[in-house]
Amino acid sequence: MLWRLNASLTETEARQLGWTALWRSTREHLLLTVTAAVIVLVIAVPLGIALTRRPLRRLSPVITGVANTGQAAPAIGLFVLLATWLGFGFRTTVVALVVYAALPVLRNTLVGIQGVDPRLVEAGRGMGMSAAAVLFRVELPLAVPVVLAGVRTALVLLVGTATLATFIDGGGLGVLINTGITLSLDSLLVSGAVLVALLALAVDWLGRVVEHVARPKGL
């Protein structure tokens, strides 16, 4: 794929395709993705767990509803709205990405834990495990595959959505694509898009590997 970059004649404006610039954009893009992903994990997984506990169980439709709106809103609109409120830049981009990607993780955490056979939970309680022990030794391990699938979806979603960061000055590979579109520079546009796609595929593959390794044996 990359030979194409060297083969095609670089136009004056295509300075951005220089190795250092390219590397910088890719790094920015990854940084956005990873930061947002970590924040999503820290917020959505515990929230998902909390929503399956008895005192909060009745709240779960409300929260999933909110998360749903987060995702149903057009991403670009979300970015711009947040930018007018929080200002332009990296931080706003991360906030927007988190809002956008929280849903799959939250919902898969909920579904994963709710999908654990209630008889197993009862068996655990019945043999004298505390509620916390049942959560950490039975429910969470059994929910791991579903939760990780959600995380993988969120990551791929993040890689794609992070291209929009360029509109609110968040950097990333979106800059390439945007410049390509506005200046009709196809090589810029295509290479930006291809890089994003490759990144998404790589992230997805990595996610699969993690899933494979983290999946409890015996399932």
Added chain:
Amino acid sequence: MSETSTPDTSTPDTSTSDTSTSHTAPARRVSGVSIRLDGVTKRYPGQDRPAVDDVDLEIPAGETVMFVGPSGCGKTTLLKMLNRLIEPSGGRIHLGDEDVTDQDPDQLRRRIGYVIQAGGLFPHMTVATNVGLVPRMLGWDKRRTAARVEELLDLVGLDPAVYRDRYPRELSGGQQQRVGVARALAADPPVLLMDEPFGAVDPVTRQRLQDELLRIQEELGKTIVFVTHDFDEAVKLGDRIVVFDVGARVVQYDTPERILAEPAEEYVADFVGAGATLKQLTLTRVSDVELQQVATATVGADSARAVAAARAAGHDFVVVLDERGRPVSWPTLAELSRTTTVPATVDQRLPVVGLRSTLNDALDAMLAASQGGVVVTGRRDALAGVLKVESVMAAIQRSRAEGAGGPSPPRPRRWTPRSRRPRAPTRRRPGPDAAPGAPSPSSRCWSPSACSPSCCGG
């Protein structure tokens, strides 16, 4: 080495022929404690009738008490209140002399074994981890836990070396259930609660598991509370049976024999199908009837000598035992004489029942294998003898004769209206008129040897 052994049929189990034998056997070891319920009630908000209404019940130490009743009658709710998976709304629960109603439920549950359908094993843990869970929670060290796991797997008839490191999905349903029982027994709790544990396995496996449970209970003498909807299972396993009606109302609490002979109410009679002639088959144990002594040979012994010894003793087949004395096949003398040493092949279709199995089970096993007899095993699956279909028929004849003029005749009114006996056994088996000698599905195979041509193929 081969010998014509006379299996020891004079164990305490077999020496008596009275149907209530071991329920009251004085030598039985008891490691359980009694359970006493005082006015236990469970009310759910929004329901006008309590699910469990003011139940008083006393369960003696070391006995197996079966809870039976229609679904929704509250028997499972009552069971779960014993280990407080469901908190009672009122009443007191005593374990032995201890009032446990206000104890920390987690601590309480570690002292009460709990078995549910399909074992409730955790699929992401190995057999050993599953069984070792409670001991680890109780703070046992690794070595002690491992030793205990080994002991328990052996107790439930699974070879530890083979099964310890397997995951539940690599086990059959019956094996999972055995592991479930082993897990419940892990910390040697005095009380075992079983919630329809054998409901999800096929009939043959269920019969084996029931035999296994009887054997384990014989060894351990726990207090077992067992919920089932299968009355035959209740009769087979229970020292006593509690029949419940809606709201967990105790309709009758008595031994199986007395419930069948004298149902307290019309309701019980209908529920248990009392008066059904062949019900006696579930009350009579294999150990209560006479077993045939057979010629045996150990795997790897000289075939010719085994054949000669069997022939001298007048037998036309030999039961082959493995090195631990467990029967593996029963070749005819003709088959055996074609081999030089006694083969180790395990006959998968060999019909086997335990000494504590009912005649009902034995007959089932014979029909399933199309054989005229079954091999009977005793402690640790060692051979106890062979039960032939003639003996079963004779026992039926005897019990019918007793029923006609004996001390506890089935009440006559239960005999006439067929429609009032909805729970009479429906499975096909030789009817009450199939006297010995009369043609019946299994009469082709009167002698086991005559119809085991395929076993341990020569």
